[in-house]
Amino acid sequence: MYEKDGEKYFVVDGHIHFWDGSPENWKNVHGQQFIECFHDYHNALSPEEYKWPIEEFYKYSEERILHDLFEVGYVDRAIFQPTYLTDFYKNGFNTTEQDGVLAEKYPDRFIVNGSFDPRDGEAGLVELERLAERYNLRGVKLYTAEWKGRSKGWSLKDDWAKRYLEKCRELGIVNIHVHKGPTIRPLNRDAFDVADVDDVASEFTDLNFIVEHVGLPRLEDFCWIGTQEPNVYGGLAVAIPFIHTRPRYFAQIIGELLYWLGEDRITFASDYAIWQPKWLIEEFVDFQIPEDMQSEYGTLTPEIKKKILGLNLAGLYDIEVPEELKLKGAHSGTGPVGSDTEPVAP
Numbered sequence: 001m002y003e004k005d006g007e008k009y010f011v012v013d014g015h016i017h018f019w020d021g022s023p024e025n026w027k028n029v030h031g032q033q034f035i036e037c038f039h040d041y042h043n044a045l046s047p048e049e050y051k052w053p054i055e056e057f058y059k060y061s062e063e064r065i066l067h068d069l070f071e072v073g074y075v076d077r078a079i080f081q082p083t084y085l086t087d088f089y090k091n092g093f094n095t096t097e098q099d100g101v102l103a104e105k106y107p108d109r110f111i112v113n114g115s116f117d118p119r120d121g122e123a124g125l126v127e128l129e130r131l132a133e134r135y136n137l138r139g140v141k142l143y144t145a146e147w148k149g150r151s152k153g154w155s156l157k158d159d160w161a162k163r164y165l166e167k168c169r170e171l172g173i174v175n176i177h178v179h180k181g182p183t184i185r186p187l188n189r190d191a192f193d194v195a196d197v198d199d200v201a202s203e204f205t206d207l208n209f210i211v212e213h214v215g216l217p218r219l220e221d222f223c224w225i226g227t228q229e230p231n232v233y234g235g236l237a238v239a240i241p242f243i244h245t246r247p248r249y250f251a252q253i254i255g256e257l258l259y260w261l262g263e264d265r266i267t268f269a270s271d272y273a274i275w276q277p278k279w280l281i282e283e284f285v286d287f288q289i290p291e292d293m294q295s296e297y298g299t300l301t302p303e304i305k306k307k308i309l310g311l312n313l314a315g316l317y318d319i320e321v322p323e324e325l326k327l328k329g330a331h332s333g334t335g336p337v338g339s340d341t342e343p344v345a346p
Contacts, residue, residue, distance in 0.1 A: 001325065002074035002309075004285050007302045010325040012313040013069065013078040013277050015177070015212060015237040015269030018102060019094040022059040030147075030186050031088040037185040042274050045241035050276050060273055062102060070109060073270075073277040076310065077319050080112045081141035081177055081212070087148060100135050111317060113139040113177065116168075118160035119148050125167050132171040138317055139175030140168060141212075145183065145191035153191025156200045165204050174207050175316055180222065181213020181238050194222045201229035208316055210267060213238040219253060223260035233316075234261055236308070237269035243283050251289045255297025263304045267313045281309065303327055 002009040021035030039057050069075040080099035084092045092098065096114045103112035114131040116124055131137060145153045154161065156178070168176065178197060183189040194215040201209050212235040215222025226232045234257050242250040257266050268284075270277040285305055289297050306327060314321050 001076060002281050002285065004282075007285075007306075008325055009074075009281070009285065009306055010310040010314065010321050011075050011077075011277070011281060012268065012310040012317070012319060013073075013075045013270050013272065014210070014235055014267045014313045015081050016065075016069065016078045016272040017083065017094045018060075018065060018080065018099050019083070019273070020059050020089065020091060020098065021057070021093060025059075025089045025091055025093075027086075027088055027090050031085075031093075033185045034085065034088055034093070034187075038274055041182075041238070045245050046275060047244055047279055050279055052273075057273065065102070065272070066106075066109075068276050068278070069272065074281050075277050077314075077317075078110055078272075079139070079313070079317070080110060082113060082115045083141070083143055083146075083179075084115060084117075085143075085146060087146075096131055096135065103135065111138065111319075113137060113141050113175075114173070115141050115143070116164045117143075117146065117148065118154055118158055118164050119151060121160065125164065128164065128167055129171060132173060137171070137173050139177055139210075140173055141177040141179070143179050144196070145179070145187040145189075147187070152188050156196035162200065162203070165200060165207065169204065169206060175210060176204075176207050177210045177212055177235065179213065180211045180218075181216045194218050194225065197222075197232060198225045198229065201225070201232050205231055207231060208233060210235050210316075212269070214253065214257060216253075219256060223256050226257075226265065227260040230265075232261075233265045233267055233312070235267050235269050237271035240268070240270075240280055240284065241275050243280070243287055247287070248290060248293075250287075251293055251297065254300070255289055255293060258297065258304070263307050264312060266308045267316075268309045284309070 002011055026032055039054050043051055069078050082096045082099055083094045086092050099112045103110040112135050114137045116128045180192055180194040183192055197209055197211055208231050210233040211222055214234040239253050270280050289299055
């Protein structure tokens with residue numbers, strides 16, 4: 001929990017990793033390219049005192065993640081989002097099993113999500129069912145630009161992808177997190193295009209689609225999709241660090257999201273260990289949309305910040321929130337269509 005100026009904030013970090021990007025795990029040059037690109041993002045958008053040298057960034061300890069998230073980072077619950085990348089890393093970059101070790105050791109702190117790749121066919125459906133049973137999955141993280149053999153990506157509109165979404169529905173996995181944001185070297189930018197979310201959100205109205213990175217650099221496309229699909233949410237990973245280096249740009253991002261999606265469908269994420277939640281939360285609670293932009297975007301109230309920092313994800317994942325940290329009679333955000341909708345129950 002974070003407390004500032006008499007306001008208490010329940011924090012759910014919706015996008016974290018426990019990765020192994022060390023040279024010993026590289027399968028080829030692409031493993032090196034990927035982790036170094038992550039580090040470039042880290043360096044470009046982090047405050048100086050939070051920057052890690054590349055050697056620390058390759059792989060970090062259980063003690064480090066517990067310290068950064070829960071001891072000093074104000075996080076109440078954190079959700080692991082796996083990224084397998086088995087074509088780049090011998091043991092995978094950040095798999096469900098890697099994350100699951102900590103999730104099972106600290107069940108009051110972590111939630112682990114699974115993943116699927118429709119290019120795995122029938123065998124992948126069996127594996128998804130195994131993961132769901134093993135880890136009691138409530139969500140999956142999808143990486144549509146991941147390479148597999150000669151394939152350099154896939155689409156949510158693929159027939160096999162829809163078979164996997166049907167399996168998610170059958171297994172009670174209702175939270176579908178999809179990376180739709182900036183590319184990471186050497187992955188292809190176009191494979192992260194947000195357009196395919198529109199198709200599946202319309203077809204699978206009983207699933208929640210959390211678009212990680214809010215579609216950047218395609219924010220406008222994402223907002224137009226999100227406003228007409230009430231089961232689409234925006235995850236702030238990658239977007240929120242701009243609060244430090246480009247505050248007016250972040251004001252534009254959060255303002256557009258509030259206008260089109262509303263305050264009930266925006267979720268906080270640090271993308272740890274690319275960035276640390278401590279400074280992101282502190283700066284977000286202190287942040288206000290500049291006065292010359294408020295006539296268009298309005299202001300960020302403590303109630304809106306509480307929803308974004310934790311209460312929205314707590315609703316999606318059925319996380320128990322202490323009574324004192326719940327909002328009483330808060331009104332939902334509105335855009336041109338409105339967003340007074342309830343999340344799909346886990």
